[in-house]
Amino acid sequence: MLGRAVRRIVYTKEQIAARVKELGEEITASYPDGELLVLGLLKGSFIFLSDLVRDIGRPLQVDFLVASSYGESTTSSGLVRLLYDPETQLEGKHILLVEDIVDTGRTLTRLMDLLQERRPQSLEICALLHKHIATELTYPTRFIGFDAPNEFLVGYGLDHAENFRHIPYIASLQ
Ligand code: IMP
Numbered sequence: 001m002l003g004r005a006v007r008r009i010v011y012t013k014e015q016i017a018a019r020v021k022e023l024g025e026e027i028t029a030s031y032p033d034g035e036l037l038v039l040g041l042l043k044g045s046f047i048f049l050s051d052l053v054r055d056i057g058r059p060l061q062v063d064f065l066v067a068s069s070y071g072e073s074t075t076s077s078g079l080v081r082l083l084y085d086p087e088t089q090l091e092g093k094h095i096l097l098v099e100d101i102v103d104t105g106r107t108l109t110r111l112m113d114l115l116q117e118r119r120p121q122s123l124e125i126c127a128l129l130h131k132h133i134a135t136e137l138t139y140p141t142r143f144i145g146f147d148a149p150n151e152f153l154v155g156y157g158l159d160h161a162e163n164f165r166h167i168p169y170i171a172s173l174q
């Protein structure tokens with residue numbers, strides 16, 4: 001049972017593959033030297049990250065982050081809590097934080113604050129989708145896959161109540 005049906009395909013499998021390849025090339029060119037650690041924010045980034053790293057043509061390491069999420073009506077003024085903290089050392093490395101979609105940017109801002117304290121050589125964000133409505137994001141998003149419409153999107157890792165993550169394209173539920 002898939003629950004709600006998708007309304008419209010926003011990005012096809014082919015469009016995603018082409019754009020992810022370009023992003024990989026952009027990232028490869030942006031890091032000519034140093035150690036690169038690609039940090040995927042779970043769960044939403046898992047498919048994007050696995051495709052992206054195969055399009056990056058330079059040595060890198062992969063690790064993941066699991067952050068606590070806030071409930072629908074909960075506003076938190078505290079720091080985001082890490083439920084899984086990367087085992088890899090961050091100090092002195094180029095850190096590329098990979099996110100599925102930037103919406104309000106709240107989670108990302110708190111995570112970036114926290115990661116910055118670990119003294120990486122550089123710290124950048126790569127988001128597959130960006131709604132450009134992020135009022136709470138105080139960091140720039142260095143690499144963006146698509147400027148997304150302000151609709152609820154699922155597929156290619158993105159979920160609605162944990163469903164739809166496995167769909168190979170990105171669709172709107174609205
Ligand atoms: P933010 O902290 O408000 O930017 O929330 C970002 C997180 O909310 C993303 O990592 C997604 O897990 C989730 N999210 C935001 N917009 C969507 C959407 O359109 N579809 C699926 N998940 C979304």
Ligand code: MG
Nearest residue numbers: 043044158159
């Ligand atoms: Mg989610």
